[in-house]
Structures are given as structure tokens and as C-alpha cells.
Amino acid sequence: MKCIVCVKQVPDTSGKVAVKEDGTMDRASMDTITNPDDLNALEAALKLKDATGCEVVVITMGPPPAEGMLRELLARGADKAVLVSGREFGGSDTWATSYIIATAIKKIPDYDIIFCGRQAIDGDTAQVGPQIAEQLNIPQITYVQKLDIEGDKVIVQRQLEDGYTVVEAKMPVLLTAIKELNTPRYMTPKGIFEAYNKTVQVWGFNDVPVDAEKIGLKGSPTNVNRTFSPEAKGKGIMLEGADKETVKTLIAKLDEKHLL
Ligand code: FAD
Secondary structure, X not given: OEEEEEOOXXXXXXXXXXXXXXXXXXXXXXXXXXXXXXHHHHHHHHHHXXXXXXXXXXXXXXXXXXXXXXXXXXXXXXXXXXXXOOHHHOOOOHHHHHHHHHHHHOOOOOOOEEEEEOOOOOOOOOOHHHHHHHHHOOOEEEEEEEEEEEOOEEEEXXXXXXXXXXXXXXXOEEEEEOHHHOOOOOOOHHHHHHHOOOOEEXXXXXXXXXXXXXXXXXXXXXXXXXXXXXOOOOOOOOOOOOOHHHHHHHHHHHHHOOOO
């Protein structure tokens, strides 16, 4: 059995978010982390490794410094790491990104499950996982909160707003993980030591057989038209007291805003 985990390096938005004059995020001046959902995706694969001894390959498309993130994931227990990196890939929208990642995955034979995070905390589209499945023509199940394997099938609980559905699919399959799926493990000293003896494979434009017309800005069917920060809302109104007058005022205010 083999699991591939797609991981994205994202700016750490838990601290101060630096914004450039044009309204876009100033990524260069911010620390980076592994996208949180992707750690749940990796943990799910590592749990399968614990249970079955399967191989776990992590893959990212990103700039050269993303190699540091991959080493961290090797230290958590991944077996192999692939960094897809090249100037030609820059400017890709989600469709072009998933095309590049799917093409790279085709070079990794005999996988059973591709794990992705549900969503990246910077781009926030939740499109890349489903698009990779589409490009590879394999089934996908998103919002996975529980996973079981039975023979050649996955049986998952797929989270809904007010409950869940149980869905099964034959492998190979792509699953997108949410934080409810598990608690990611930490690196171990042994893992850190071993991670530096492992090779991170770097695949450039010439290693991934993509059509140059379908990648980068020119190969992207969508482009960002405008980026803006929403206007700050006015200060809220605090009503204090539990008397009839306060309740009347509250009802009037809600009515004014057509909320009743
Ligand atoms: P999501 O779809 O929210 O991520 C879901 C999951 O997919 C992740 O949890 C992870 O498992 C996987 N995943 C996502 N990205 C990667 C990755 N890179 N490697 C491995 N796994 C991954 N970016 C630029 O740098 N330059 C640009 O010019 C540019 N132009 C863009 C134009 C448009 C219209 C759009 C929509 C995006 C653009 N981007 C650009 C951003 C780039 O397309 C996204 O960073 C990328 O496609 C991931 O999308 P997302 O962050 O929404 O991820």
C-alpha cells in the first residue's frame, strides 16, 4: 500500500499578517508553516503506515525553501519527499497548480490513497484536492473526519454542517482531511536525525511532463481581478439590563435591520 500526501507551505497567519500596499499578503516577510489541514492529512497516512507498514510520500509544489518543510514532515515519519519547483510553475491558478501536481503524481507508481488538506489557510479555495482527483480521473471524498480501510475500499465519515454521511470508494482515491480526523504527531529526535539522511527529490520543469501552455499565468483559466480588504464595520451597540424597555429596544434594533 502507498499513500501520497499533498502539502502546502503557507504564511503563518497566527502572528502579524503583513499586507503590501496593493492589498496582497507580503509573504516574503512572514514566517511559514505547513498548512494545518495537511498535518491531519499526513497523520492519517502515518496511522495507516503504523497499521500496515505502507509507504508515505509527501509532495509539494513551491519555492526551494519548501524543502525545509518537507524535512520536517520526513522527521514526523514520512518515507519520501518530492519538491516540485521551477519558475515556469509560478503564477499558476488552482487549476494549473492541480494539473502540475497531478502530472507529478503520475510519476509515482501504484499509489492507493492521495491525501490532501481540505483547504489551505492562504489561498483558501479548497479546490486543489478535488481538482487533482479530477485530473487523475479517480474518485474523491472531501471533508473526511474518520477513515477505515476494508479490503480495496475506504469507508469514511464525511462531515456535514449538522452531522455526517458514510461514504465508501474503491482505491485509488483522493481524500481531503479536516482537523477532526486526528491529532497530528510531533517530530521525534530519531525522526529528526533520520530526516537529514533522506533525500528530498527536486523535480523541475523538465522532470514533470507538463504542457507549457497549461501552466503559469498564461495557462491559468482564472486570474485575480482585484484584491481588497473589507471595510471595517462600525462599532456594535451594547444593551445592558434585562428589563422590558431593554428588550423592546433590542427588538426594535433587530427589526430595523430586518433580522426578525
Ligand atoms: P486549497 O485548494 O485550499 O488547498 C487544498 C489542499 O490542496 C491543501 O491542503 C494541500 O493538501 C493541497 N495543495 C494546495 N496547494 C498545494 C501545493 N502548492 N503543493 C501541494 N499541495 C497543495 N499563486 C502564486 O504563487 N502566484 C500567482 O500568480 C497566483 N495566481 C493565482 C491566480 C488565481 C486566480 C488563483 C485562484 C490563485 C493564484 N495563485 C497564485 C495561488 C495558487 O493558485 C494557489 O496557491 C494554489 O493553487 C493552491 O490553492 P489554495 O491555496 O486555494 O489551496
